[in-house]
Amino acid sequence: MTDVLFPKGRFVPVESLDSIAWAPLTQYSGILPLDLVPLSDTELLNAAHYALLGVHVSRTYPAEPIVALLLNPDLARATPLDAGGRWMAPYTPLALRLLPFSPARNGSILFCEAFAGPPGASPHRVRDPGGAQTPEFRNVVELGRLLAQGVRRLSDAARVLLAADLLIPLEPLDSHPGERFLVINANALGALPPSRAAGLTTMGMLPLELAAASLFSLRYRKRRIVQAPVTAQAPVDILARNPQDRLGSPLPDNLTQIYELDSSLLFSLESFASAKDRAE
Secondary structure, X not given: OHHXXXXXXXXXXXXXXXXXXXXXXXXXXXXXXXXXEEOOHHHHHHHOOOOEEEEEEOOOOOOXXXXXXXXXXXXXXXXXXXXXXXXXXXXXXXXXXXXXXXXXXXXXXXXXXXXXXOOOOOOEEOXXXXXXXXXXXXXXXXXXXXXXXXXXXXXXXXXXXXXXOOEEEXXXXXXXXOOEEXXXXXXXXXXXXXXXHHHXXXXXXXXXXXXXXXXXXXXXXXXXXXXOOOOOOOOOOOOOOOHHHHHOOOOOHHHHHHHOOOOOOOOOXXXXXXXXXXXX
């Protein structure tokens, strides 16, 4: 998560540091420019009110789509961050509130000293003089766990939308070669038959909530959507009597034999009775 989130910061495992002091960030100028903020499943519908919601597919982790607020000014025409790095919307995403900490993919907590709060602020400590975790850090650990869990759930929900062919890419960014930013395909969602729409109710209806939240946030979209041509294909019936008619071209003899059913009877009662009479 963190390598995509805050490329300007160097995050290291908390366990690798002897002592840590920090203060919560009140403004985020130190992490600008900020392209995206990953979301937990619990903040999906709230966050979609303030920024463009989409799915980020990175070059590093192409099989791990991340649901996020897309804040790059070439993607969204308005973001909740002002020029001074202050978050202007009433709700601040959990990933920003956790700074200077961030959960790692392996479940550990990472720390970035560069984001450890403004100078002169009253610092919090990771451990008290007796070596036990302080209440402030225990809260960080719990919020980090909730964020990592919510990000994984939304990633699974995004895979459902991908499998249903309901996500469509925005025009690629020259500054992010090989990365994709996807939003909901409103036309495909509206044309979804009830039998397929029912599949979006899995995971406590999270895929359907993700589709609705992305649709709601499209008013912030700035980047052009890439409209790929759709070519309808008839389903392949592997039990067809003449499979070459379904596939559009003749199959080799060996494949025809594999996919073609034998037309003979599987069992003949007459033959069985005749053989029994002869035996008697």
